Amino acid sequence: MESRRVEALADGVFAVAMTLLVLGVHLPELPAPVTGAALLAALRALALSLAGYAVGFLLLGTLWLGHHNQFRFIRRADRTLLWLNLFFLLAVALVPFTTALIARYPLQPVAMAIFGGTLLLAGVFLFAHWSYAVNAGLVDDAVTPEAAELIRERMSMAMVACLVATIIGAFLPKAGLVLFGCMPVLSMLPGRVDPALAEDVSTSD
Amino acid sequence: MESRRVEALADGVFAVAMTLLVLGVHLPELPAPVTGAALLAALRALALSLAGYAVGFLLLGTLWLGHHNQFRFIRRADRTLLWLNLFFLLAVALVPFTTALIARYPLQPVAMAIFGGTLLLAGVFLFAHWSYAVNAGLVDDAVTPEAAELIRERMSMAMVACLVATIIGAFLPKAGLVLFGCMPVLSMLPGRVDPALAEDVSTSD
Amino acid sequence: MESRRVEALADGVFAVAMTLLVLGVHLPELPAPVTGAALLAALRALALSLAGYAVGFLLLGTLWLGHHNQFRFIRRADRTLLWLNLFFLLAVALVPFTTALIARYPLQPVAMAIFGGTLLLAGVFLFAHWSYAVNAGLVDDAVTPEAAELIRERMSMAMVACLVATIIGAFLPKAGLVLFGCMPVLSMLPGRVDPALAEDVSTSD
Amino acid sequence: MESRRVEALADGVFAVAMTLLVLGVHLPELPAPVTGAALLAALRALALSLAGYAVGFLLLGTLWLGHHNQFRFIRRADRTLLWLNLFFLLAVALVPFTTALIARYPLQPVAMAIFGGTLLLAGVFLFAHWSYAVNAGLVDDAVTPEAAELIRERMSMAMVACLVATIIGAFLPKAGLVLFGCMPVLSMLPGRVDPALAEDVSTSD
Numbered sequence: 001m002e003s004r005r006v007e008a009l010a011d012g013v014f015a016v017a018m019t020l021l022v023l024g025v026h027l028p029e030l031p032a033p034v035t036g037a038a039l040l041a042a043l044r045a046l047a048l049s050l051a052g053y054a055v056g057f058l059l060l061g062t063l064w065l066g067h068h069n070q071f072r073f074i075r076r077a078d079r080t081l082l083w084l085n086l087f088f089l090l091a092v093a094l095v096p097f098t099t100a101l102i103a104r105y106p107l108q109p110v111a112m113a114i115f116g117g118t119l120l121l122a123g124v125f126l127f128a129h130w131s132y133a134v135n136a137g138l139v140d141d142a143v144t145p146e147a148a149e150l151i152r153e154r155m156s157m158a159m160v161a162c163l164v165a166t167i168i169g170a171f172l173p174k175a176g177l178v179l180f181g182c183m184p185v186l187s188m189l190p191g192r193v194d195p196a197l198a199e200d201v202s203t204s205d
Numbered sequence: 206m207e208s209r210r211v212e213a214l215a216d217g218v219f220a221v222a223m224t225l226l227v228l229g230v231h232l233p234e235l236p237a238p239v240t241g242a243a244l245l246a247a248l249r250a251l252a253l254s255l256a257g258y259a260v261g262f263l264l265l266g267t268l269w270l271g272h273h274n275q276f277r278f279i280r281r282a283d284r285t286l287l288w289l290n291l292f293f294l295l296a297v298a299l300v301p302f303t304t305a306l307i308a309r310y311p312l313q314p315v316a317m318a319i320f321g322g323t324l325l326l327a328g329v330f331l332f333a334h335w336s337y338a339v340n341a342g343l344v345d346d347a348v349t350p351e352a353a354e355l356i357r358e359r360m361s362m363a364m365v366a367c368l369v370a371t372i373i374g375a376f377l378p379k380a381g382l383v384l385f386g387c388m389p390v391l392s393m394l395p396g397r398v399d400p401a402l403a404e405d406v407s408t409s410d
Numbered sequence: 411m412e413s414r415r416v417e418a419l420a421d422g423v424f425a426v427a428m429t430l431l432v433l434g435v436h437l438p439e440l441p442a443p444v445t446g447a448a449l450l451a452a453l454r455a456l457a458l459s460l461a462g463y464a465v466g467f468l469l470l471g472t473l474w475l476g477h478h479n480q481f482r483f484i485r486r487a488d489r490t491l492l493w494l495n496l497f498f499l500l501a502v503a504l505v506p507f508t509t510a511l512i513a514r515y516p517l518q519p520v521a522m523a524i525f526g527g528t529l530l531l532a533g534v535f536l537f538a539h540w541s542y543a544v545n546a547g548l549v550d551d552a553v554t555p556e557a558a559e560l561i562r563e564r565m566s567m568a569m570v571a572c573l574v575a576t577i578i579g580a581f582l583p584k585a586g587l588v589l590f591g592c593m594p595v596l597s598m599l600p601g602r603v604d605p606a607l608a609e610d611v612s613t614s615d
Numbered sequence: 616m617e618s619r620r621v622e623a624l625a626d627g628v629f630a631v632a633m634t635l636l637v638l639g640v641h642l643p644e645l646p647a648p649v650t651g652a653a654l655l656a657a658l659r660a661l662a663l664s665l666a667g668y669a670v671g672f673l674l675l676g677t678l679w680l681g682h683h684n685q686f687r688f689i690r691r692a693d694r695t696l697l698w699l700n701l702f703f704l705l706a707v708a709l710v711p712f713t714t715a716l717i718a719r720y721p722l723q724p725v726a727m728a729i730f731g732g733t734l735l736l737a738g739v740f741l742f743a744h745w746s747y748a749v750n751a752g753l754v755d756d757a758v759t760p761e762a763a764e765l766i767r768e769r770m771s772m773a774m775v776a777c778l779v780a781t782i783i784g785a786f787l788p789k790a791g792l793v794l795f796g797c798m799p800v801l802s803m804l805p806g807r808v809d810p811a812l813a814e815d816v817s818t819s820d
Contacts, residue, residue, distance in 0.1 A: 005417055005478055007210055012425025015217025015627075019225060019298045020429060027305050039313050054295065061291040068210055068287070082478070083598050086471040090464065093429045100437050108449050188288050212620055217425075220627025224635060224708045232715050244723050259705065266701040273620055273697070393698050415622055415683055422630025430634060492683070493803050496676040500669065503634045510642050518654050 003077050006085055013089045014064045017096055021056045024100035025049045052103030055177075058184035060095055063122055065187060066155065070130050076138045084129040091122035106177060109170045116166025116176065123159040130155065154191055161186070208282050211290055218294045219269045222301055226261045229305035230254045257308030260382075263389035265300055268327055270392060271360065275335050281343045289334040296327035311382060314375045321371025321381065328364040335360065355398045366391070413487050416495055423499045424474045427506055431466045434510035435459045462513030465587075468594035470505055473532055475597060476565065480540050486548045494539040501532035516587060519580045526576025526586065533569040540565065560603045571596070618692050621700055628704045629679045632711055636671045639715035640664045667718030670792075673799035675710055678737055680802060681770065685745050691753045699744040706737035721792060724785040731781025731791065738774040745770065765808045776801070 026049070028042035067088070074081075098115040105111040133139050134148045161183060169176015231254070233247035272293070279286075303320040310316040338344050339353045366388060374381015436459070438452035477498070484491075508525040515521040543549050544558045571593060579586015641664070643657035682703070689696075713730040720726040748754050749763045776798060784791015 005421060005481070008213060008418060008421040009425055009474065011210060011213040012217050012422050012627075012630075013429055015214055016221050016426050016429035016631075018294065019218055019221035019301075020432075022225075022298055022302050025302050027302070027309060030310075034310060034313065036313055036315055039310055040315050043315065043319070053299075057295045057298065058291070061288070061295075064214065064291075065284075065287060071210070079475075079598065079600060079604060082475060083471070086468065086474075089428065090467045090471075093432055093467065094463070096429075097432045097435050097437070104437060105440075105444060105449055108444065108446055110446055110450050110453065114453070188284065190284060194284060213623060216620060216623040217422075217627050220422075220624055221426075221631050223704065224628055224631035224711075227635075227708055227712050230712050232712070232719060235720075239720060239723065241723055241725055244720060245725050248725065248729070258709075262705045262708065263701070266698070266705075269624065269701075270694075270697055276620070393694065395694060399694060415626060415686070418623060418626040419630055419679065422627050423634055426631050426634035430637075489680075489803065489805060489809060492680060493676070496673070496679075499633065500672045500676075503637055503672065504668075506634075507637045507640050507642070514642060515645075515649060515654055518649065518651055520651055520655050520658065524658070 003071055003074050006077055006082060007071050010067055010085065010089060011064075013093055014060060014067075017093050018057055018060050020096040021053050021060075021099055024056075024096065024103055025053055048106060049103045051181075052099050052106075055181050055184075056095055056099035059119060059180065060092065062158075062184045062187040063092060063119075063126065066126055066158075069151070070126070070133065073139045073143045074133050075140050078136065078138065081129065081133055081136070081138060084125055084132060088122055088125035088129060091118055091125060094118050095122075102177075107173045109173060112169035112173050112176045113166060116162060116169055116180070119180075120159060120162045120166060123155065123162055127152070127155045127159060150192060158183070158187070208276055208279050211282055211287060212276050215272055215290065215294060216269075218298055219265060219272075222298050223262055223265050225301040226258050226265075226304055229261075229301065229308055230258055253311060254308045256386075257304050257311075260386050260389075261300055261304035264324060264385065265297065267363075267389045267392040268297060268324075268331065271331055271363075274356070274398075275331070275338065278344045278348045279338050280345050283341065283343065286334065286338055286341070286343060289330055289337060293327055293330035293334060296323055296330060299323050300327075307382070312378045314378060317374035317378050317381045318371060321367060321374055321385070324385075325364060325367045325371060328360065328367055332357070332360045332364060352398070359396055359398050363388070363392070413481055413484050416487055416492060417481050420474075420477055420495065420499060423503055424470060424477075427503050428467055428470050430506040431463050431470075431509055434466075434506065434513055435463055458516060459513045461591075462509050462516075465591050465594075466505055466509035469529060469590065470502065472568075472594045472597040473502060473529075473536065476536055476568075479561070479603075480536070480543065483549045483553045484543050485550050488546065488548065491539065491543055491546070491548060494535055494542060498532055498535035498539060501528055501535060504528050505532075512587070517583045519583060522579035522583050522586045523576060526572060526579055526590070529590075530569060530572045530576060533565065533572055537562070537565045537569060557603070564601055564603050568593070568597070618686055618689050621692055621697060622686050625682055625700065625704060626679075628708055629675060629682075632708050633672055633675050635711040636668050636675075636714055639671075639711065639718055640668055663721060664718045666796075667714050667721075670796050670799075671710055671714035674734060674795065675707065677773075677799045677802040678707060678734075678741065681741055681773075684766070684808075685741070685748065688754045688758045689748050690755050693751065693753065696744065696748055696751070696753060699740055699747055703737055703740035703744060706733055706740060709733050710737075717792075722788045724788060727784035727788050727791045728781060731777060731784055731795070734795075735774060735777045735781060738770065738777055742767070742770045742774060762808070769806055769808050773798070773802070 025046060028039070028046065030038055030042060077085075095118060098118045101111045102115040130148075130151060134143070134152075139148070161179075165176055165179035165183070168179060230251060233244065233251065235243055235247060282290075300323060303323045306316045307320040335353075335356060339348070339357075344353070366384075370381050370384035370388070373384060435456060438449070438456065440448055440452060487495075505528060508528045511521045512525040540558075540561060544553070544562075549558070571589075575586050575589035575593070578589060640661060643654070643661065645653055645657060692700075710733060713733045716726045717730040745763075745766060749758070749767075754763070776794075780791050780794035780798070783794060
């Protein structure tokens with residue numbers, strides 16, 4: 001399978017980025033003697049870092065899922081597709097940095113803009129990746145134009161949601177944080193695209 | 206194989222988490238001139254970090270083994286299963302942090318509660334992952350209801366053991382540490398589930 | 411497939427090296443109270459680190475692409491090939507360090523020489539890897555001597571470009587930085603080698 | 616293929632450990648204004664760290680090669696084999712720490728003993744892994760008892776060499792360093808085991 005290694009590199013970048021997120025949660029360093037109350041207070045101060053970890057992880061999971069679903073249909077890769085994939089991964093690998101930024105400066109509009117802008121960039125490259133694969137005939141013949149369009153629509157909606165959350169977040173950081181936290185939840189809901197995805201599997205069995 | 210990339214992402218997260226554990230063992234920085242006795246003393250002070258590394262590694266190994274065994278039977282994945290898998294990995298990727306926490310504050314009940322709670326969370330998601338896969342018909346037809354139940358029982362016992370170790374550890378941290386150190390050993394013992402696992406391999410040959 | 415694990419190790423090293431690059435972009439630590447203007451200024455000071463991240467990532471992507479293309483044709487591996495691969499990865503895994511060096515000391519000729527020298531070393535091992543595979547008969551029979559030569563030519567040109575950029579960069583660091591930034595762009599252009607690559611895929615379908 | 620994921624986890628741990636080695640090479644932090652001479656001097660002081668990086672990388676490469684060669688013959692895995700594999704990886708993932716230790720304290724016998732001892736531990740688990748796989752009938756039927764014994768002999772010799780280097784290094788650290796640097800070179804030489812390895816590939820084609 002031609003696309004095997006593209007997926008292996010992507011899975012590796014996602015796995016490292018997801019696990020590096022935890023480096024943004026700093027171990028509290030308390031002077032001895034350590035009391036339970038002091039440690040509890042120090043851990044409470046980590047709540048924002050931990051929330052950032054969870055949101056960053058689930059947003060990466062959402063992007064991974066989108067990449068995963070595309071490669072269920074992509075059969076071949078050419079130079080252009082490989083580079084679109086690399087630019088997508090370039091944005092993905094930045095997420096541990098932007099997540100640490102937002103967890104450190106949660107109420108700063110510029111931090112929110114960089115966080116949302118990086119996710120949007122990843123979304124744009126993922127969209128371009130799918131559009132190119134469809135147009136260049138690199139996808140499975142079983143993918144109907146309707147199914148290709150459904151996937152494109154779903155991705156467009158996700159990008160619009162990301163853009164809205166970024167703009168709102170640039171003015172109202174707290175509202176932006178809540179909106180970004182909701183995006184993975186939306187991705188967990190079943191979509192009109194699911195039957196098309198399921199169908200493909202059953203026919204290839 | 207539909208589940209190939211889910212496993213690749215999981216293997217990547219486990220591999221990174223296992224290897225990041227070693228970042229919790231800090232290189233001693235001694236002022237020159239360094240004597241052998243001073244270095245030996247500094248390395249002895251690392252004993253707890255190294256024990257934490259070993260216990261964290263083997264507990265991650267235990268979780269990986271459980272995930273690995275499930276995917277010997279899981280043939281398909283849907284949106285829900287992929288998200289259960291991502292939540293499981295979210296807990297797994299936290300283990301380097303919780304292990305560093307427990308190695309730094311070994312006698313603090315709150316550190317032990319967070320360490321055990323994260324493992325329990327991973328166990329709950331792994332259990333939900335298997336239960337969902339069986340109920341949604343995503344597993345191999347060769348898996349009998351009895352075999353599915355045996356795996357569920359084994360996981361339930363592991364979760365109860367983890368809960369007990371967490372509760373005991375919250376009151377008696379030292380006893381909790383010993384109990385968590387014993388859990389991978391239990392996982393090394395052959396179980397009633399092994400013949401079912403072996404059978405599947407022989408029939409698929 | 412004999413070469414599967416060689417590729418898996420390489421994909422892993424590339425994925426980790428690409429994602430570790432982001433550790434070279436340090437989160438600004440501002441004293442409270444943080445103003446938007448102060449954070450914006452601190453983030454502007456990161457521009458060079460971020461440019462280094464992007465260039466390092468895309469250069470690693472270029473090397474990955476070269477490795478990927480070789481393994482579309484390599485069918486077997488022997489001890490010598492595996493060690494050439496390991497030496498190639500040794501240079502690849504150094505890139506996060508040399509990228510951080512160049513981002514920290516962008517105008518120092520010695521930093522540029524080390525950055526370019528490491529990339530050149532990776533290129534030399536990648537070239538040796540391909541030449542050895544062809545000469546030792548480890549590649550697919552469908553690879554004609556002309557196609558093998560085309561790939562060698564393309565790699566030679568890339569190595570010459572890298573050498574030129576390193577030498578120019580040792581005297582004019584800014585010009586060297588621009589030249590290295592252009593190299594991935596060159597790799598995105600279609601090449602005379604593409605039909606040969608495409609042909610192979612169509613015949614193996 | 617039953618052993619696929621065991622290899623995927625191992626490749627991931629090796630890839631991360633190899634790439635984490637570079638974190639032991641610290642970027643020099645010079646006060647402004649930075650002169651070329653000052654940077655050159657600072658980089659020269661890194662020579663030992665870089666040598667440690669190279670030796671650690673190549674020793675990990677040697678261990679990876681041994682693991683890789685075993686899995687060319689291992690067809691099945693059971694609980695015991697999986698745990699032997701995990702214990703092997705536990706030692707492998709420690710190598711970035713022990714390499715940083717030896718690069719920081721190159722002339723301390725205790726550092727050398729820990730460095731060599733960890734490698735020896737990895738060797739012992741790798742040896743146990745192969746012996747168990749052969750005895751439990753988990754290897755390919757094409758593996759003759761003679762070939763299995765040849766591999767065991769080669770591994771025994773490597774372990775003896777590692778033990779000798781560790782003991783010598785505990786008394787004469789410099790000689791130990793040179794001996795460990797020579798071990799990957801030995802692994803690059805063709806061995807009596809190579810025809811057996813090659814034969815297997817040709818018969819399985």
